[in-house]
Amino acid sequence: MIQGLIKTLAGAAVAGLFAGPLLAQDSKVSDEIAKYREALADGNPADLLEVKGEGLWSEKRGPKNTSLEQCDMGLGPGKLEGAYAQLPKYFKDTNKVMDVESRLVHCMVTLQGFKPEEVTRNWYSKPGTESDIEALVTFIGAKSNGVKINVPATHPAEAKMAKMGEYIFYRRSGPQDFSCSICHGQEGKRIRLQELGNLTTKDGAGFAMKTWPSYRVSQGAVWTMQRRLIDCMRQARWPEPNYLADSIIALETYLQKTATGTVMETPGIKR
Amino acid sequence: MKLKIALFGLCTAALAGSALAEAPGGKYAREAEQMFRASFRADNPKYWMSRLEQDETMKTCGEYRDNPPRKIGEKLEKLNKASIRYPVDGKLIGDWKEGEKLAAVGTGGHIGFIQPDPAGRVRGGNCYACHELAKKEVAYGTIGPSLNHFAKIRGNSDEIIKYAYDKIYNSNAFTACTNMPRFGLHSWLTPEQITHIVAFLMDPESPVNKD
Numbered sequence: 001m002i003q004g005l006i007k008t009l010a011g012a013a014v015a016g017l018f019a020g021p022l023l024a025q026d027s028k029v030s031d032e033i034a035k036y037r038e039a040l041a042d043g044n045p046a047d048l049l050e051v052k053g054e055g056l057w058s059e060k061r062g063p064k065n066t067s068l069e070q071c072d073m074g075l076g077p078g079k080l081e082g083a084y085a086q087l088p089k090y091f092k093d094t095n096k097v098m099d100v101e102s103r104l105v106h107c108m109v110t111l112q113g114f115k116p117e118e119v120t121r122n123w124y125s126k127p128g129t130e131s132d133i134e135a136l137v138t139f140i141g142a143k144s145n146g147v148k149i150n151v152p153a154t155h156p157a158e159a160k161m162a163k164m165g166e167y168i169f170y171r172r173s174g175p176q177d178f179s180c181s182i183c184h185g186q187e188g189k190r191i192r193l194q195e196l197g198n199l200t201t202k203d204g205a206g207f208a209m210k211t212w213p214s215y216r217v218s219q220g221a222v223w224t225m226q227r228r229l230i231d232c233m234r235q236a237r238w239p240e241p242n243y244l245a246d247s248i249i250a251l252e253t254y255l256q257k258t259a260t261g262t263v264m265e266t267p268g269i270k271r
Numbered sequence: 272m273k274l275k276i277a278l279f280g281l282c283t284a285a286l287a288g289s290a291l292a293e294a295p296g297g298k299y300a301r302e303a304e305q306m307f308r309a310s311f312r313a314d315n316p317k318y319w320m321s322r323l324e325q326d327e328t329m330k331t332c333g334e335y336r337d338n339p340p341r342k343i344g345e346k347l348e349k350l351n352k353a354s355i356r357y358p359v360d361g362k363l364i365g366d367w368k369e370g371e372k373l374a375a376v377g378t379g380g381h382i383g384f385i386q387p388d389p390a391g392r393v394r395g396g397n398c399y400a401c402h403e404l405a406k407k408e409v410a411y412g413t414i415g416p417s418l419n420h421f422a423k424i425r426g427n428s429d430e431i432i433k434y435a436y437d438k439i440y441n442s443n444a445f446t447a448c449t450n451m452p453r454f455g456l457h458s459w460l461t462p463e464q465i466t467h468i469v470a471f472l473m474d475p476e477s478p479v480n481k482d
Contacts, residue, residue, distance in 0.1 A: 124385075164303035167296025170336050171307065172329040174322040175380060175457040181337065182450045183414065191400050191412040192377075230385070239319045240383040245310035250303070 046138055046215040046222045046267035053139025056132055062112030071107035073100065073140065084144035085264050088253045090155040097161045099252050101226050102244045104136055123243045124227050134213070137224045141213045141266040148263050149209060151256035158253060161246075165254025168247055169199070178236040180251075194271065205258035211268025218271055225252055294334040312384075319382045332448035339447055347447035355440045355455065358462040363436045363469055370471030371405070371478070373464055374398035380459070396439070396460055396468055401451070404471070405478035414450055421472040423480045435469045 057068045073083035074091070088099040094106060101123075108119045125131040153162040172179040183191060184199040198204035212225045223231075229248050230240050241247050296303045308323065328347050331339060339347065357363070376395020381388040398404060401414035404421075425431045437444055440455030440462070454460040460468070471477050 160299055163297050163299045164306060167300050167303035167333075168307055170295040170333045171304075171325075172333050172337075173325045175459050176452040177329060177457075178452070179333065179337075185337070186414075189412070189414045191414065192410045193412075196414075234381055234383050234386060237380045237382065238322050239311050239315045240385060241307075241310035242312060247307045247310040250306065 044215050044267055044269045046213065046269070049135045049138045049222050050142045050267060051139075053135035053137070056136050057139055062108065062114045064111065064113035066111050066113075068104075068107055068111060068136075071104070071111060073103055073107075080140055080143040082144050082147040082150075084141045084266070085147040086150045088151065088158070088161065088249050088256065090157040097157050097249060097253060099225070099244075099249045100137055100140055101133065101224060102249060104133065104140065105244065120243055124224070125221050134222050134224060138213045138222055138267050141264075144264045145266050146263060148261055149206065149256055149259045151253065151260050153253060153257045161250045161253040162257045163254075164247075165250035165252070168251055169254060174237045176237055178238075180232065180236075199255060200258065202258060202261060205255050206262025209255055209259040210262050210264050211266055211270065213266060214268035214270045216270050222267065295336060300334075322382070328443055328447070335448065337448040337450075344447035348444055351441045351447070351453070351456070352437075352444035354453075355437050355444060356462060357436075358466060363432050363466055364473060365463060365466030365468075365470045367467070367470035367474040367477040369464075370467035370469070373460070373468055374404055374471055375408070394459060396454060396464070398468065406482045407478060418472060419479060421479050422475070427473050427475075432469060432473055435472050436465055439465045439468055 060067050070077045072078075072091075072093075073080060074086055074089050075081075075083050084100050087103065088097050090097050091103070096102075098106065105116060105119055108114045109116055119133070122129055122131045123133050125134055151158070153159045169180045170185075172182075180199065183189070183196050184204070186196075187198045187201075187204075189196045197208045199208055209225075212228065213222050214228075215222050226243060226248055229251055230243070233240055294300055311320065311323075325333070328351060331343060331347060335343070373396045375398075376393055377397040377400055379388055379392045379394030398418075399408055399411045401412040403411040403413075403417040403419050406419060421435070422431065438451075439460070441453045442449045442451035443453055452459065455462065455465055472479055475481065
C-alpha cells in the first residue's frame, strides 16, 4: 500500500514533467499522453478506494446489521471473482437485467435494509463527500482484473437490452445533433487531442470497457460506468438520465456484449 | 436442381443484406425509444426535455446509422437546404477575429442537475474539436476534414462564401446525416456569428489562410 502511494507521488511528479511538451506537434503529444498514462498507472489513487470498498463489503451495516458477503452478483452468493466481467445480466429474483451498480444497490436494500434513496444519495463523490458506491464498485471491479469480459447476451431479456442499447447508441437529438455514434462510430478519430474509440468493434469497445471503474485525473475521482455514460449524455447537451436507469443499463449491455472476450484491466486511470 | 441452389443462394444473400441494413434496435426500436424517454426525472424543465425531440432528419439518420440510401439522403438535403436563413443586411462575411474566438470555444449549452453550464456561458462553434484550421493551433480534432488554407485552396468567389455560410448554418443541406451539427438551424450560433466564422475561413489575413 505504502509502496503504491510512493508510486502515485512519483507518477504525479512525472505528470508535471510532461505538461510542457503538450504544446509540441500532435503525434508527439499523443506519445507524451501515453507515457503520462503509463507513469500514472504505476500508482493509481483508485487503489485506496478499492481497499475502502473491501472494508465496506465485509462490514456489518444498515438496519439489518448485515455485511454484503452473501450478495449474489450473478455467480452465486459472495462469489466476486469475475463477477463484474459478466455484468450486466438477467437476474431471476428481480426479473430484470441488472448492471453491477443496480445489483449492488439491490443487495444493500434487501440484505442490509437500507432504503434505495438512502444508498443512492451519494452515488458519485463530490469534493468533501465520499461515495460508498464508488468504493464498493471499485472493489468489485478489481475482482475481475485479468478476467475476460463475458456478456454474450444469450438470455432473451439480455439480447433485448443489448438491442435497445444499440438503438440509443445511434439515436440523434439535441441542439448539436449528437448521438454516441457521431464520435464513437469510426476508427482513428480525435476530438481536439483526445483519441476516440470506435465502440462498434470488439477492439474499440474492449479498450473502452476494460478499464472501468477508472480514476479520472481531470476529475480527481473514480468514475463508475453509470457516471461515465450519464456524463456522455451531458456532453451531448441532453438532460441526464436517472442513476440506474434502464437506458444506461441497455447501453452497458450493448457495449459489454461488443467488448466480450477483452481482458479486464481495472481499476483504470484516465485523462 | 442447380437453379434451385442458385436461387437459394441468392435469397440467402438478400437476407444477409437486409440483416445488415436492420435499423438499430431492430424490432425493439419503439420500445427502446419509450424506455429512453422514461429515464429522466419528472422535474426536468420542459425546455431541457425538448432536447430529446427528433426532427425528421435526426430520426431518419438514426434509422440508417447515418448512412441513408442516396434517394432518402437527397430528400433530407432538400429539406435542410430550405431551412437556411441569412443575416438581414445580406452580408455573409463578418469579422475574422470574432470568428477565430468562436472557433475555439467549446463550452456552453450543458444542462442537467450535476454539472450544468453557468447561466450566460459563452457558446461557441467549437470548430477545433473536429477540424484543423489555423496552423498555430495544434490541439485540433480529426472527425471533420482539415480546413487549413480554406480560401487559399478554394478561392474566395461568392459561391464559396455562400457555401461556407450554408454549410455552417445547416450541414445537412449538403451531406445528409453528416457528423457536423446544424449550427444555424438550432440557433446554436446566430447568423451574425456564422458570418464571423465564414470570415475566419475566407479572409486572406486570417491565420487559416495566412500562415
